[in-house]
Amino acid sequence: MRRGGEIRKARRGEREPGLVAQLRRPPGGRDARIMLLAQLLDRAGTGVWAAACVLYFTFVIGLDAGQVGLLLGASGVAGIAGSPLAGHLADRFPVRSLLIGAHLLRLVTLCLLLVVTDFALLLCVVAVTHLGDRAAKTLEMLFATRVAGERRATYQALSRSSANAGYALGAGLAAIGLAVGTRGAYHVLILADALSFLVAAALVWRTREPRGRGLVAAPSPAPVPDAATETAAAEAPAPAAGRSPWRDRGYLRFVLLDIPMHLDDSILGIGIPLWLVSRTTAPHELIPAFLVINTVLVVVLQLRVSAKVRDAREATGAVALYGLTTLLCCGLLAAAAGGGAWAASAALLAAAVLATAAELMRSVSSWELAVSLAPREARASYLGVAGMAQSVQKTAGPLLLTGVVMAAGPAGWLALGAAVAGLSLVQRRAGLRRLEELSASSATPAPAAA
Numbered sequence: 001m002r003r004g005g006e007i008r009k010a011r012r013g014e015r016e017p018g019l020v021a022q023l024r025r026p027p028g029g030r031d032a033r034i035m036l037l038a039q040l041l042d043r044a045g046t047g048v049w050a051a052a053c054v055l056y057f058t059f060v061i062g063l064d065a066g067q068v069g070l071l072l073g074a075s076g077v078a079g080i081a082g083s084p085l086a087g088h089l090a091d092r093f094p095v096r097s098l099l100i101g102a103h104l105l106r107l108v109t110l111c112l113l114l115v116v117t118d119f120a121l122l123l124c125v126v127a128v129t130h131l132g133d134r135a136a137k138t139l140e141m142l143f144a145t146r147v148a149g150e151r152r153a154t155y156q157a158l159s160r161s162s163a164n165a166g167y168a169l170g171a172g173l174a175a176i177g178l179a180v181g182t183r184g185a186y187h188v189l190i191l192a193d194a195l196s197f198l199v200a201a202a203l204v205w206r207t208r209e210p211r212g213r214g215l216v217a218a219p220s221p222a223p224v225p226d227a228a229t230e231t232a233a234a235e236a237p238a239p240a241a242g243r244s245p246w247r248d249r250g251y252l253r254f255v256l257l258d259i260p261m262h263l264d265d266s267i268l269g270i271g272i273p274l275w276l277v278s279r280t281t282a283p284h285e286l287i288p289a290f291l292v293i294n295t296v297l298v299v300v301l302q303l304r305v306s307a308k309v310r311d312a313r314e315a316t317g318a319v320a321l322y323g324l325t326t327l328l329c330c331g332l333l334a335a336a337a338g339g340g341a342w343a344a345s346a347a348l349l350a351a352a353v354l355a356t357a358a359e360l361m362r363s364v365s366s367w368e369l370a371v372s373l374a375p376r377e378a379r380a381s382y383l384g385v386a387g388m389a390q391s392v393q394k395t396a397g398p399l400l401l402t403g404v405v406m407a408a409g410p411a412g413w414l415a416l417g418a419a420v421a422g423l424s425l426v427q428r429r430a431g432l433r434r435l436e437e438l439s440a441s442s443a444t445p446a447p448a449a450a
Helices: 002-014 019-024 029-061 067-091 095-112 118-182 183-204 227-235 249-258 264-281 284-308 314-337 339-374 376-386 388-408 410-442
Strands: none
Touching: 002 339, 029 118, 029 183, 067 095, 067 118, 067 376, 067 388, 095 118, 095 183, 118 183, 118 249, 118 376, 118 410, 249 264, 249 284, 249 339, 249 376, 249 388, 249 410, 264 284, 264 314, 264 339, 314 339, 314 410, 339 376, 339 410, 376 388, 388 410
């Protein structure tokens, strides 16, 4: 009996701690805990503005639908430059200072929306704000991967959970202001978002600059060299310091293939709601349920999914699973157009679950591969380029879904699912090949015996 109790106790001890326990003691300690709180508040403010921006530009500023579309499209294009710019600067300046600067930049540009009404100026203000948004997200992950080290996947899961909780909180707060609907209420929502940036900057200021500039994990203390190691070090080739990701075809191929691996975001946020309204008989009241499903599943399951992907090779397997899940999701969306209200509702809800499952796998595999496929001596600039994949998808994904996929009807969804599944297999094979190349290039011959 005693032996059995010890076994059960050991098994309990081997279990991964829960979400609350991990948030209390995240990888990276105190600095990581402060950063997670800053991200929660930042995303809460972003959720407020995301829920109110279209209505604010329409009913307060007085823009028409075409101007609003151009405004949001221009902001998406500007955001594409935010990630590589942040990665480039992070190789040369402290990440902590850059992140504080990004938060303050967003604070200033958002406050300008209270007084700017000219469309040309609005284009500039919104574009700079979105550039700061993307730069801040890249800098947050650079900071996190440096302080979390090899446990970056766990921190990524905690970050995703806290971010989704923040978005949900922000959307709830926005609903109050939108219910009031006055100009003053919209201004309060803008100020609430600006306040979240100010508090986030103050929290980041309380952290310490992570070690390992340009790297992802802090360098380990150097051992005391002996004669043999000094000789080997002298004969070993020098690291490729300052290596440019723009000249690395293998990495650029990964970034290009990673763009369709982010389509779950547009499918869930744009494709499913518009498909429900335009091509199915499901009730429109079902649309808020998609966001609820996504938020709850990400907060509850992200940590567990991340625990299943422990290294880069397992991340390549998650990429292939992402493609299969997206194919099944698109198949359900195609089937939803041919059934009654109940059947369409069930298919759409199941599609939302599968899109969320794809998001869970993508959030683990995309960042892990972006880190592992980059040369260690220049990871900051490489990760900045990798961050472009999500920005490009946010700009091109909605246009692809509305202009091509949905225009083709159910066949469009089936074609999209098949294309993503095929590209995911290409990404998996290319990732495994690059991992082997990096492993071979990092291996150095042992020094000959005297």
